[in-house]
Amino acid sequence: MSCLRGLHAADRERIETLAGAAPEHLYDGLLASCCGSSFLLYAEDRDLIPSRTDAEARTFYAQAMACARSNAQLLADRAHHPDTMDERRGAWGGCSRCSHCCIMATAGETGSAAAAAGCSIDPTAFPFLQGQEQGRDEPAPAPVSDGCILRILDSPDHGRRREALLPHARR
16 A cells, blocks of 8 residues: 555556556556565575676675665665655665566566566566556656655565565575
């Protein structure tokens, strides 16, 4: 629900239009976004990604793409500036970019983003999440507040989703 509220506040017209025309697609996209970030955080926590284990690949991933990095930055921002988290912007675009990069990297290995991840975390299946009408449009993520993104990533439900996603993965 926080994700819908945050996206609606940031991109009211697009979200209201989509809710009226295709509410299932809106719901599926929001669910995909939450599950995608849960999956990425879980996989990062367990060193399942990046798949290359050399220091260069791990450093690049940690600095440029890691969802956990965005989460850690949000937690640090909240510790230093708790009263301005809802005025800050940027985390939504970063999380969307991270998901997109992971999907495209996997697609490069398998030849198909859909085959790599299916609709469940494929950001191209829900272009509205990146502020696009069509998947081929230039991304323009809605200015969802960083406070909203932190509440989503830091919620107890989000942690339980992460644990439920890959119960048999190596720890």
